[in-house]
Amino acid sequence: MLNWAGGAWRHENRYELALRRPLLSLQLARLSRHKVTMPVFALLIISKAGSLIYHRTFPTAAPGTAAGNLTGQNQTQTVQGTLGLPGTSTLTTNDYLVLAGTFHGVHAITRSLTPKLPVTTSATANPSGKTWTYPDPTVAPSGIESLESSFFRLTVFQTLSGTKFLLFTDPSMPNTDLLMKGVYERYADYVCKNPFWQMEMPIRIEAWDRSLGQWLTRR
Numbered sequence: 001m002l003n004w005a006g007g008a009w010r011h012e013n014r015y016e017l018a019l020r021r022p023l024l025s026l027q028l029a030r031l032s033r034h035k036v037t038m039p040v041f042a043l044l045i046i047s048k049a050g051s052l053i054y055h056r057t058f059p060t061a062a063p064g065t066a067a068g069n070l071t072g073q074n075q076t077q078t079v080q081g082t083l084g085l086p087g088t089s090t091l092t093t094n095d096y097l098v099l100a101g102t103f104h105g106v107h108a109i110t111r112s113l114t115p116k117l118p119v120t121t122s123a124t125a126n127p128s129g130k131t132w133t134y135p136d137p138t139v140a141p142s143g144i145e146s147l148e149s150s151f152f153r154l155t156v157f158q159t160l161s162g163t164k165f166l167l168f169t170d171p172s173m174p175n176t177d178l179l180m181k182g183v184y185e186r187y188a189d190y191v192c193k194n195p196f197w198q199m200e201m202p203i204r205i206e207a208w209d210r211s212l213g214q215w216l217t218r219r
Contacts, residue, residue, distance in 0.1 A: 015091075021211070038047065038130060039169050039170035039172070039173040040058050040169050040173075040216045040217070041057065041058060041152055041168040041169060041170070042055065042056065042057045042058065042166075042167075043056050043165070043166070043167055043168070043183065043212070043216070044057070044096070044099070044100060044162070044165075044166040044168075045163065045165055045166040045187075045203065046104055046163070046166065047099065047162075047163060047200045048162030048200065049162060049200060050100065050101050050102075050104030050105070051097075051100065051200070052096055052097050052099075052100035052101075052159030053201065053202050053203055054202065055096050056111070056209070056212070058216060058217060066211065074136060076208045095136040101164065103164075105195035107158075108143070108145070110143040111142065113141065114143060120164060143156075144148040144156050145157075146176075148171055149171070150171065151175065152168050152169065152170065152171060153169050153176065154167070154168055154177040155167045155169065155177070155180050157180045159184070161199070161208070164170075164178060165183060165184065165187075167180055168181065176205070179180075179216070182215050183212065183215065183216070185206065186211045186212055186215060187208070189211075190205055190207050190211055191203055191208050202215075
């Protein structure tokens, strides 16, 4: 077999290839061990007015040998970055406020640009027997519902009161709609039913944080 090395083609026999295969397998195994094991990155809640009332990042866990570990055993290394994404800088509180306000405006624009679902009339109801298609005025446009990149997936859920939930997850994570449903159920139980919390106010409820952490970190 010919192999390009050192600026020239070099002939390798089958014994050399047999020795190189275990090394290649070891390198692939090391790369697979450093993949992100926490698929949920962050959760943001934006009020109807566009203010950020809750945000929480979930540090990504990457298995590997931690610094100072003399035993060589694998340990979990916590990596914190932008919205919990590894390899990115950490956002400040002002950055999160700007992000919430910007997304609120973009969501309003996309909601106004989203075409309404068409409705087709019945041929029996029309004396001429013709069918007509027109936008359904009873269905309100939703705007951005999902946004995906090579690094994360953004799932958006807007309640009837105008509150928006932004969930940042790994792109390969399935059933994010069911995950968002669980978040909203806990929001209704621990936040909306709390007599000491008022609408459009920041969420600082310990029971909500604990239940949310159990639901999202076990994925």
